[in-house]
Amino acid sequence: MLNSDTICAIATPHGMGAIATIRVSGNKTFSVVAGLFQRNGKRLAVEDIVSHKAYYGHLININGDLLDEVVTTFFRAPHSFTGEDSAEISVHGSVYIQQKLLQVLVECGCRMAEAGEFTRRAFVNRKFDLAQAEAIADLIGSESEAAHRVAINQLKGGFSKELQVMRSKLLEMTALMELELDFSEEDVEFADRSQLLALLQETLSHVNRLKDSFRLGNAIKNGVPVAIVGQTNTGKSTLLNTLLGEDRAIVSDIAGTTRDTIEETLNIDGILFRFIDTAGLRQTDETIEKIGIDRSYKKIKEATLIIGMLDSSIDYESMLLSAKEMIEKVDFGHQQTLLCLNKVDVLPDQGETLLEKIRQDLDNDKITLIRLSAKHKIGLNDLIDTLKNSQPLTHSDATLVTNVRHYEALLRASESLNSVQHGLETNLPTDLISQDLRQALYHLGSITGEITTDEVLGTIFSRFCIGK
Numbered sequence: 001m002l003n004s005d006t007i008c009a010i011a012t013p014h015g016m017g018a019i020a021t022i023r024v025s026g027n028k029t030f031s032v033v034a035g036l037f038q039r040n041g042k043r044l045a046v047e048d049i050v051s052h053k054a055y056y057g058h059l060i061n062i063n064g065d066l067l068d069e070v071v072t073t074f075f076r077a078p079h080s081f082t083g084e085d086s087a088e089i090s091v092h093g094s095v096y097i098q099q100k101l102l103q104v105l106v107e108c109g110c111r112m113a114e115a116g117e118f119t120r121r122a123f124v125n126r127k128f129d130l131a132q133a134e135a136i137a138d139l140i141g142s143e144s145e146a147a148h149r150v151a152i153n154q155l156k157g158g159f160s161k162e163l164q165v166m167r168s169k170l171l172e173m174t175a176l177m178e179l180e181l182d183f184s185e186e187d188v189e190f191a192d193r194s195q196l197l198a199l200l201q202e203t204l205s206h207v208n209r210l211k212d213s214f215r216l217g218n219a220i221k222n223g224v225p226v227a228i229v230g231q232t233n234t235g236k237s238t239l240l241n242t243l244l245g246e247d248r249a250i251v252s253d254i255a256g257t258t259r260d261t262i263e264e265t266l267n268i269d270g271i272l273f274r275f276i277d278t279a280g281l282r283q284t285d286e287t288i289e290k291i292g293i294d295r296s297y298k299k300i301k302e303a304t305l306i307i308g309m310l311d312s313s314i315d316y317e318s319m320l321l322s323a324k325e326m327i328e329k330v331d332f333g334h335q336q337t338l339l340c341l342n343k344v345d346v347l348p349d350q351g352e353t354l355l356e357k358i359r360q361d362l363d364n365d366k367i368t369l370i371r372l373s374a375k376h377k378i379g380l381n382d383l384i385d386t387l388k389n390s391q392p393l394t395h396s397d398a399t400l401v402t403n404v405r406h407y408e409a410l411l412r413a414s415e416s417l418n419s420v421q422h423g424l425e426t427n428l429p430t431d432l433i434s435q436d437l438r439q440a441l442y443h444l445g446s447i448t449g450e451i452t453t454d455e456v457l458g459t460i461f462s463r464f465c466i467g468k
């Protein structure tokens with residue numbers, strides 16, 4: 001990538017709109033854009049351009065034709081998003097004008113920007129670190145209040161700061177240990193081993209806390225996974241459709257209608273949920289259905305919340321049995337389970353008596369029981385309230401890791417730090433311990449981009465949109 005190129009791209013969503021913004025960045029920006037721009041019939045001289053000021057005027061084609069009435073803002077380096085001279089031209093949002101302006105810019109010597117190239121330049125010019133650059137993509141992609149909050153915190157540098165603190169502690173440790181290596185003949189110990197161990201354990205638990213926050217962070221970004229499970233014909237697909245307010249899944253009274261898992265996200269009062277309708281659990285010899293049921297179990301494992309569906313219109317003993325089976329099959333270690341007595345619309349008292357009876361028979365206070373009619377929307381608000389209250393996204397200010405790349409780096413760092421701990425506890429030679437320390441530093445540094453290769457940067461920024 002040639003950083004000396006001046007790049008251009010449409011920064012607003014593609015297609016027709018009231019206004020579209022074209023971004024230009026690089027050292028030829030001012031001369032190229034000013035050359036196409038007229039105020040009151042006069043060209044704008046580059047030396048007269050005032051940074052951060054919006055100019056109203058006309059865009060004139062190379063051959064002198066009027067292209068559009070526009071507002072252009074110039075940003076002089078280094079006080080711009082990219083750190084380079086740059087401009088944002090707001091044109092009328094016609095697809096033709098946008099394309100024509102890009103064409104003219106290219107004819108004047110600009111190059112079409114690659115995906116994420118503006119942000120990449122900002123990173124290279126140290127406007128922010130890599131984790132913050134990635135937070136910009138998350139911010140743009142955020143679909144809920146919680147996702148927005150996490151992205152904003154990361155953008156502000158909260159996460160980066162924590163990493164920096166950990167890295168400087170580890171660097172200090174490394175320096176002390178490596179000093180010992182320099183004096184190895186004299187057999188001196190600069191670093192008190194028990195102090196080092198305490199420092200290390202502190203850092204390790206911090207790394208682990210961040211690493212473990214990924215489960216939650218991921219739920220925020222991609223929606224809290226809620227698996228709807230249960231035997232065939234209990235009304236799982238009906239519930240999904242009712243929640244979404246559309247006929248997403250096929251519903252029928254034929255047992256085994258849903259063969260594959262169906263996932264849809266839904267924003268409920270600022271919390272993004274990802275509902276997963278699964279194939280009904282039952283004994284079957286049918287190959288495809290078996291695969292579907294295997295997938296159901298996989299989704300149960302991955303889910304944060306489980307909605308167990310029971311058909312309350314069948315005989316009580318069978319329903320109780322399937323409730324017990326479900327409780328047994330679902331791992332309560334890291335999940336919460338709601339059991340829904342569905343189809344209460346067919347019961348005389350809408351399931352009040354049944355609810356009390358099953359509550360007593362199950363005698364399990366870890367389980368929330370809800371009366372429901374997925375078809376006739378009875379108890380739906382209770383279900384939604386329970387979901388909102390049981391979801392793990394609290395309003396804590398603790399940093400949450402939402403990015404798989406960061407998670408992997410933390411995982412590796414944690415492994416290296418575990419080796420360091422083991423080394424210190426078993427009095428391994430200093431050079432071996434310091435090697436593991438260097439590894440941990442490397443992985444932590446890769447998150448903020450202190451240590452990165454061109455290849456890594458290429459992969460990260462290629463996931464951005466053009467114009468970002």
Ligand SMILES: Nc1nc2c(ncn2[C@@H]2O[C@H](COP(=O)(O)OP(=O)(O)OP(=O)(O)O)[C@@H](O)[C@H]2O)c(=O)[nH]1
Nearest residue numbers: 232233234235236237238252256257258280374375
């Ligand atoms: N009366 C009544 N019928 C319901 C209710 N919910 C679902 N049903 C009916 O129960 C039958 C099965 O519904 P589905 O939603 O397809 O059930 P499922 O659990 O997805 O079934 P599989 O995909 O086969 O596992 C359909 O005929 C629905 O109309 C309800 O609340 N009340």
Ligand SMILES: [Mg+2]
Nearest residue numbers: 236237257258
């Ligand atoms: Mg179904």
